[in-house]
Amino acid sequence: MNTHRPHLSFVSTRKVLVLALLAAFGPAQAEDREIDALIQPNESTVSVGMGTASGSGKERALFGQYNGISRQDSALLLDFEYIRREEDTGLWTLGEGRNLGRDDRELSFSREKQGDWKYAVEYGEQVHRDPLTVNTGVRGVGTVNPIATKLATLGSGADINLDLRRKAFALSGVKRLSPNLTVEANFKTEDKEGTRLSGIGGYCSNAISPICPGATSTAAALFFLPEPVNSTTQQIEGEIHYFDEKLTLTGGYYGSFYRNSNSTVALSGVGAVLGAGATQAALAANLGQPVALPPDNQAHQFYVSGTYALQPSTRANFKLAYTHATQDESFGVLGAGGLGGALDTTLAQVGLTTRPAKDLALNFSGRYEEKKDSTRLGNYLVDSAGTLYTNARNNSQRMNGKAEALYQFSSHYRGLLAVDFGQVNRDRPIATTYIPSTSMAAMRERTNEVGVRAELRRSMSETVNAAISVGHSERDGYRWYALNPTSGYAFMSYAASSGLSGTFPMSMVDRSRDNYKVMVDWTPTEDLSIQTSFEDGTDRFKGPTSAGLNDTNASSFNIDAAYKLNDKWALTGYAGSGKQTLRMRQEIGYIADLANLSTSMGFGVIGKISSKLEVGGNLSFVEDRNRYQIAMTTGAAVSNAPPDETYRSTAIKLHGKYSFDKSSAIQVELVHQRVEYDQWAWINGGVPFSYSDGSTITMQPVQDVTFIGARYIYKFK
Numbered sequence: 095m096n097t098h099r100p101h102l103s104f105v106s107t108r109k110v111l112v113l114a115l116l117a118a119f120g121p122a123q124a125e126d127r128e129i130d131a132l133i134q135p136n137e138s139t140v141s142v143g144m145g146t147a148s149g150s151g152k153e154r155a156l157f158g159q160y161n162g163i164s165r166q167d168s169a170l171l172l173d174f175e176y177i178r179r180e181e182d183t184g185l186w187t188l189g190e191g192r193n194l195g196r197d198d199r200e201l202s203f204s205r206e207k208q209g210d211w212k213y214a215v216e217y218g219e220q221v222h223r224d225p226l227t228v229n230t231g232v233r234g235v236g237t238v239n240p241i242a243t244k245l246a247t248l249g250s251g252a253d254i255n256l257d258l259r260r261k262a263f264a265l266s267g268v269k270r271l272s273p274n275l276t277v278e279a280n281f282k283t284e285d286k287e288g289t290r291l292s293g294i295g296g297y298c299s300n301a302i303s304p305i306c307p308g309a310t311s312t313a314a315a316l317f318f319l320p321e322p323v324n325s326t327t328q329q330i331e332g333e334i335h336y337f338d339e340k341l342t343l344t345g346g347y348y349g350s351f352y353r354n355s356n357s358t359v360a361l362s363g364v365g366a367v368l369g370a371g372a373t374q375a376a377l378a379a380n381l382g383q384p385v386a387l388p389p390d391n392q393a394h395q396f397y398v399s400g401t402y403a404l405q406p407s408t409r410a411n412f413k414l415a416y417t418h419a420t421q422d423e424s425f426g427v428l429g430a431g432g433l434g435g436a437l438d439t440t441l442a443q444v445g446l447t448t449r450p451a452k453d454l455a456l457n458f459s460g461r462y463e464e465k466k467d468s469t470r471l472g473n474y475l476v477d478s479a480g481t482l483y484t485n486a487r488n489n490s491q492r493m494n495g496k497a498e499a500l501y502q503f504s505s506h507y508r509g510l511l512a513v514d515f516g517q518v519n520r521d522r523p524i525a526t527t528y529i530p531s532t533s534m535a536a537m538r539e540r541t542n543e544v545g546v547r548a549e550l551r552r553s554m555s556e557t558v559n560a561a562i563s564v565g566h567s568e569r570d571g572y573r574w575y576a577l578n579p580t581s582g583y584a585f586m587s588y589a590a591s592s593g594l595s596g597t598f599p600m601s602m603v604d605r606s607r608d609n610y611k612v613m614v615d616w617t618p619t620e621d622l623s624i625q626t627s628f629e630d631g632t633d634r635f636k637g638p639t640s641a642g643l644n645d646t647n648a649s650s651f652n653i654d655a656a657y658k659l660n661d662k663w664a665l666t667g668y669a670g671s672g673k674q675t676l677r678m679r680q681e682i683g684y685i686a687d688l689a690n691l692s693t694s695m696g697f698g699v700i701g702k703i704s705s706k707l708e709v710g711g712n713l714s715f716v717e718d719r720n721r722y723q724i725a726m727t728t729g730a731a732v733s734n735a736p737p738d739e740t741y742r743s744t745a746i747k748l749h750g751k752y753s754f755d756k757s758s759a760i761q762v763e764l765v766h767q768r769v770e771y772d773q774w775a776w777i778n779g780g781v782p783f784s785y786s787d788g789s790t791i792t793m794q795p796v797q798d799v800t801f802i803g804a805r806y807i808y809k810f811k
Contacts, residue, residue, distance in 0.1 A: 143805025170195025
């Protein structure tokens with residue numbers, strides 16, 4: 095009998111559960127009624143009902159952004175599940191439908207002959223309704239040529255809906271050709287249509303960059319430019335699997351194809367909104383140009399992977415993959431011909447797992463990835479002096495390695511020690527590439543990172559287990575180069591780089607990382623279990639100067655508990671908190687100390703009032719706060735600093751199910767959600783965010799929704 099099987103499995107989740115139950119309770123209890131129902135399911139279910147929600151569409155904006163309740167008061171609740179198994183042939187037939195009366199409906203059908211073949215068909219829809227309210231005078235929303243018009247007053251336009259509808263279809267099949275050979279194929283296509291929130295903005299000046307020809311002063315503007323979405327994504331994958339007592343081998347092909355029916359979008363009417371003036375005319379000419387939308391692209395990957403048992407206690411694994419990705423769609427009126435984009439990625443990975451002694455296990459792995467960019471060079475940028483510059487080719491090589499040792503010190507102690515290594519090599523830009531020195535000080539060709547991790551687990555008693563893990567890594571590198579194309583982006587000494595002004599990229603500067611985690615599981619009784627964890631991690635960035643990202647920190651604490659009162663009632667609860675901080679600064683300008691604080695908690699109960707009546711409910715609370723502390727490097731006072739942003743959500747969910755008999759039941763659910771959203775991005779002090787044409791974006795800051803649904807459930811053989 096083969097013990098080494100590929101990841102592909104002919105066994106469904108239900109059948110895995112059956113085998114697990116048989117293994118747990120033994121053959122003597124195989125005739126148990128519940129297990130027998132899984133082995134011979136042949137029981138289908140249909141549920142139908144109605145649900146309705148309170149409040150206006152704006153009050154339901156967040157609650158219904160994915161389920162459709164935001165635009166309609168009620169919804170049809172319709173689900174079904176069909177299961178059949180033919181005992182004599184081992185043929186399974188499954189059909190399932192979820193949320194068929196709503197916008198997020200799902201349908202699936204599959205047939206399977208155990209150990210021989212299987213095919214499945216799936217269909218799904220999803221509509222995302224943007225919870226923001228857009229009031230605008232822009233005409234032609236959803237087209238590639240919208241027209242801007244100036245509103246007389248804020249809010250005097252029309253409210254529009256920004257929706258994105260997805261329709262997905264998938265087909266998959268599996269066939270076993272021999273006891274050791276299996277083939278598998280999958281196809282998926284997804285269509286996306288609708289309108290996405292977007293905008294365009296800029297400024298023109300005769301004194302500061304960007305300097306616009308004909309400008310006599312400085313002017314800036316921001317316009318609402320909705321993005322029209324009409325695209326198709328297709329994915330194709332085929333695999334062949336071979337396995338025997340020692341070797342498992344998988345070879346395959348994966349293809350991804352993206353097609354966008356819209357190549358550009360251009361906003362007209364900008365000049366009329368900005369008004370007369372040479373600078374306004376120059377700005378209107380810039381903002382009225384077509385904007386490129388996501389272009390057509392495709393990628394093809396060929397891969398082979400496998401494992402081999404060198405000895406009973408030693409296994410090797412490997413993976414080789416090659417990917418060719420292209421993007422050759424024309425940008426329409428933005429330029430002649432296509433981009434000619436091409437990126438080749440080569441991946442090689444090897445690993446070894448061995449157990450040289452009873453209490454010792456060793457793991458080794460290495461990974462190499464090379465990206466080669468052969469995109470055609472084109473003149474896409476003109477500086478203030480009229481010099482033409484091309485795009486850049488981003489070639490890179492990445493290497494990673496890991497060594498782990500796991501040792502069982504005793505029946506109570508187990509330890510892990512690991513060493514990680516990583517290296518990134520980046521090619522320097524070519525001489526025709528333009529990188530503004532005002533945005534970055536310099537760039538780095540190579541970075542190296544070495545890290546150490548350790549973990550200790552202890553079984554304190556039969557009811558308490560604990561673990562602690564710590565890690566430390568250091569990233570450094572060399573070969574800083576100047577952002578001067580005339581010098582060929584020449585290398586500089588570290589001392590020279592420290593004298594530069596500007597920001598150094600956070601992914602290239604030296605960094606020190608520390609993290610640790612503590613976990614405790616406590617089961618004082620058979621009916622009570624508690625799990626807690628605390629985690630903290632800090633990154634410290636050490637650039638040539640203090641400009642850029644200085645340090646970040648992330649910490650979290652969580653506790654979960656479950657308590658079984660008796661055979662009929664059970665309680666659950668959880669609580670958690672987290673904090674993320676980030677400190678950064680400009681060379682001469684602002685100092686930002688940012689923080690995200692989160693709190694969550696919940697309590698649930700479920701039980702049986704009688705043999706026919708089941709009830710349950712839970713209460714949950716979530717708060718997420720963004721804090722902004724801004725100072726100036728010059729010591730000057732900061733006026734109008736951004737206030738805190740806070741999101742709070744409180745939800746109560748109750749449900750009950752009454753069974754008339756074994757075949758029929760009625761189920762009722764009640765959900766009440768209150769959301770409080772205090773933020774300044776879209777509305778501040780009662781004043782909504784507005785564009786230059788008077789378009790505004792708002793969202794109701796307090797949203798109260800109550801949803802009640804009832805459904806009839808019928809089971810049949």
